[in-house]
């Protein structure tokens with residue numbers, strides 16, 4: 314399963330360098346996650362940390378993964 318980036322993304326780019334799999338890339342004014350590369354690593358501190366995404370636009374495929 315892969316995480317996704319919602320329409321709340323403001324294109325700040327914070328998440329791109331945080332991905333260990335290189336799954337985040339820029340697409341126009343926003344960023345997207347390649348589902349082929351993303352392993353939904355949020356449970357281990359992936360790209361959706363609140364300090365990483367200012368708009369909480371990254372949504373985990375596994376709901377439990379976002380629990381703090």
Ligand code: SF4
Pocket residue numbers: 316331332333334335336337346350351352353354355359360361
């Ligand atoms: S959840 Fe992990 S693997 Fe998926 S895009 Fe974010 S940092 Fe990369």
Ligand code: SF4
Pocket residue numbers: 318321322323324325326327328329343344365366367368369370371
């Ligand atoms: S950190 Fe959030 S707002 Fe910034 S580019 Fe990534 S998804 Fe978009």
